[in-house]
Amino acid sequence: MAATLIIRPLACFSSPPPPHPSPPLLHYASSFRLWTPFFRGGSRILSSPFNNHDFLRRHSSSSSQFPSLTALSAIATGPDRIARFDSQESDTDPISIFNDRILKEQYSRRASGRPNTESDSGSSADVSNEEVDKYIQMVKQQQQRGLLELKKGHMLRKGGSNNGDANFSYKVDPFTLEEGDYVVHKKVGIGRFISIRPSIPDGETTPIDYVYIQYADGVAKLPVKQASRFLYRYNLPNESSAPRGLGRLKDTSIWEKRKIKGKVAIQKMVVDLMEVYLNRLRLRRPPYPRNPAMAEFASQFPHNPTSDQLQAFIDVEKDLTERETPMDRLICGDVGFGKTEVAQRALFYVVSSGKQAMVLAPTIVLAKQHFSVISERFSNYPNIRVGLMSRFQTASEREEYFHMIRNGELDIIIGTHSLLGSRVSYDRLGLLIVDEEQRFGVKQKEMIASMKTSVDVLTLSATPIPRTLYLALTGFRDCSLISTAPPQRVPIKTHLSEYSEAKVISAIQFELDRGGQVFYVLPRIQGLEEVLAFLEKSFPDVEVALAHGQLYSKRLEKTMTRFVEGEIRILVSTNIVESGLDIQNANTIIIQDFQQFGLAQLYQLRGRVGRSNKEAHAHLYYPNKLLLTPAAKKRLEALEECGDLGQGLQLAERDMTIRGFGNIFGVQQTGDIGNVGIDLFFEMLFESLSMVDVHRTHPVSFKSVKLELDINPRLSSEYINYLDNPIEVVKDAEKAAEKDTWSLVQFTVDLRRQYGKEPYAMESLLKKLYVKRMAADIGITRIYVNGKTVVMMTNMNQQVFKMITDAMFSDTHRNMLAFQAGQIKAELLIDLPKDQLLTWIFQLLAELHSALPALIRY
Template sequence: MDRLICGDVGFGKTEVALRAIFCIVSAGKQAMVLAPTIVLAKQHFDVISERFSKYSNIKVALLSRFQSKAEKEMYFNMIEQGQLDIIVGTHALLGSRVVYSNLGLLVVDEEQRFGVKQKEKIASFRSSVDVLTLSATPIPRTLYLALTGFRDASLISTPPPERVPIKTRMSAYNKETLISAIKYELDRGGQVFYVLPRIKGLEEVKDFLEQSFPDVEIAVAHGQQYSKQLEDTMEQFEQGEIKILICTNIVESGLDIQNANTIIIQDVQLFGLAQLYQLRGRVGRADKEAHAHLFYPDKSMLTDQALERLAALEQCRELGQGFQLAETDMGTRGFGTIFGEQQTGDVGNIGVDFFFEMLFESLSKVDEHRVISVPYQSVQIDLNINPHLPSDYINYLENPMEIINGAEKAAETDIWGLMQFTENLRRQYGKEPCSMEILLKKLYVRRMAADIGITRIYASGKMVGMETNMSRRVFKLMTDSMSSETHRNSLVFDGNEIKAELLLELPRAQLLNWIFQCIAELHACLPALIKY
């Protein structure tokens, strides 16, 4: 399973995840819950611990960068030995040190907050583990993959009972309006989020609010604070001891504080569309009417994109419109490259339908552009050249047979392994003699030939032949990309062979060097082709 659960903030995505986790743990497997911030991870840990407190056999743990090395090592061992059933954490869960005993489910909360590299790691789980992705406003590429059927998706569109829409007001920054909004919330016994895009201005805002509200408990929260300080601040705010929390968008993801029903967002033009929607969703989680006040410095200073974002947010004022907002975001930014790293892009400029028409047309021509590599061991080099290493070089090497076997083993792996071996050899023993260079060149030729589908290389007089499985189309693409005109003009494609007619018959060492240069140029064309 690889399913996207798309639902508005507070609509029950976490509840769906909890039930899926229970099913997996009941079947004797482990579940991993991945959150983008330590604040949200801690909240998930508390909710899951409380929910499964009646089941003494279910062990839950929280893993994050704020823990000591000893604590982490203990948890790593428990995870590997299967002593933990549910592991909650941030990006630390994606580290190579975390080895699971029997992972059955991966829950990714606030998917839009993770970067490409983390998603590549998450994708590596999908072949063997069920993946449940939760998001109120999925990024454009994720949304389009769901809409086109590349990924399964479920939409939660029913709001909780008694939930009322958040009243959103957008205006230029005004101190009187700001103080009035905070006073209104405090007078009715509520709490206030005050969000800024950067850490730099938090203390200035705190000083201003302390002057305006001297008897009110005010605190600051951001990601650069020590873990204990941040944890204590969030706990005090959750318990109602702190009335105004001045913070960055660290509170964007998943926080559920029922008594906080007003949010102030300053410099709104510096936030993304999904960020603003998520921030607005931090309030209005109870049956009280919530208010979101969005302030910008001056409308004349805003870019066209910022104005588009604000207009879209103003339109999506009703409950359950996170999905529509994500669609608007996709239309504005494009959905990026489906098979690459770019998560947004200007696909809108050519139109979605035309883009996919071009995509599927290109995919239908894959066979014309593919290179089928062959096993390294199957490549034959029939050049009748067998160099003998000089005795003084053999004596100089610590273990000659081990080094030569190491070179062969590196060549069997891949071209990068062989290059690394050569570099290490030269670093340890200096530049190799001519006979060792010939030996290495034979390995390079064989390795590169295997990568581009050449099974045999031979020489007959002035003619060099290379038996291959590549098509004439691929041969033309490769030779057109060659930088050396001499090599390009000497190669011809004949049936299942690439042939080269030299001007004269070369000595074997020079012939190997010519073949090495020619094969290296062909090999350099691989990134432009589809390799199987």
């Protein structure tokens, strides 16, 4: 007689006692190999062959090209692996669909430097709700102060009051509209402005002005007084791009969906930013000890620091010596105002405490200058070793540097983005200094962002990108402003005029006659040779040279060195000279076709001169004023207005206005602004920022979730015989689900990789685990069925529920849901069999779970 072994359900599948005994979880005959030793690498099922970093790197060339779980399950694990139990996996398998989404999200988060759902390596600590509450409230208060400052500036630019009670809004003044301009009405959508015409309202005798707007299905008219309250600009300033379609007066449903999509996108951006900084609360590093030697180091600074510099020194010192969380501070100072000295004192603190520091520059030229300045500043400290890594070095020299960095033989490492490469491994990196972050590419910025959760970061910028400035104003990062000019500095004199050879020759001759040097900058490489020939002909006794990024590295290095040393009198270049160069004797810069540069670039280029006590001149030439775009004309006005020293911050604000707020969060390419228009988008953004403390969900523990479904699947003996150790498989599934969603996804990927797609009963067991895990993440504590109603008890509030349902993709699921007094109810139209009901609940929770990126989870 065959013996039977019954294994009772594990804790994770427990439910309220049913009216009849629960069927066994596993039921199989005595032929089952219960304690057979692992074979064919069987233990691999329990420890993932995909560690988090390797898995994401090997299977993700981009976040948009992620392998499906169907493809992953087809990967063989070895030549002796027996055929899979069931290799047929449906493309619509709900677990696969959910896993694919989590894997894509996880890769995207890692690529952009945001915290992952699994625990990151490094020193971390649990964060109490009280700490998170305190931080969120602090950020909210800082945001409100920052928004108030932006609001004041906006009101002043409009010529209105700057009192703080006014609502921050970018609603349009209808009298500034021109025929054909696109406008947005909050309730109807996007329309095209026709005109303002007087008309007599019904029942009145006096005409009033009406705004006439063309929509897809007709023309609407709106009293001017109402228009000023309800209309918004669609386009970024100085742009005229057309929307995908006009709104409809008789059917606003498409417009409502657009608004919801924009709102969710905004909320996700806000949460992404919040999570980076909230995650810093989890990280710990011992405060640096106050070093008595700092006083001696500071005394070697050859100038008297300005009051702003002194405050920046204090700010950085407090960040390093009084905080346990890593520093992330922006030092915003005009060109030559002393940012480098602030950075060098931070370097001294960190390096003298036994840590390494990296100084990252956007160009080789600037990196080399940093190396010269820092080497000179630390020349009295032979135990502090400074190194420069660049593409000018040979392969053997670079290999030697890799070795020295890895073994801790270099204390301060200076270079370009090559320092962020995978081959550079640091022994004890403690500080990252980034100069002119806006000059780096998207991938480099992502790498920099990823480091901000593990080391102290100091960012230097003379003209911050709008996003950086906005974050500084609204409390997402600490900022120190250096706006006081050194006493010996003289303002740069700016000349703007139409190009002529005679003007150029006169400007250059003036500088040469007083023994100085000249920068001659063009927006592109094409044309440099022509200018070089013209200058060599005009100044035959003066050495003129070219500098641009496509030159052979040794030649570029030699050229820049000779210019710094004064051998070359005129340097013809692209904007490779834009950032950070400090050449005391160069006091005239010629910028040809200036209209092709951005405002921030122009300001940086102009700052290449005027580094001494001589009056410097910046000559900006355009080909023909009639050809200038409105944006180029505004750049002209801005440069003329911001001619005084220390106006970099104000200039960046003006640049924000010209370029539009789209660059603040890097969303111009996403289409989210295009859905609703620029002004409404950012009004929604400000609203979201003001509610950071509301859009927050509170996860619960996996074990606290009660799933009251009378479903206890039974695994077949065939599948049990197929598994290497079914008891451990089920236990590990429960452990993974209890830990977090990412661990459960990894477990399932590994299971399917080794054994193929699981049969129906095992899939049901996994679905139950997934349902409980998703419920725990969302903050649902109990799920039960009452007739045709699925009831979910939750700790979320009405506003969080609204945000979650807005983010759902399925109208069917959204329309079934209702929220009342801590309960989410889903009304079914028909009674479903238990197995179908489990799948339906899984899909519903997967929809709810997909909204979590729009919520702060602490």
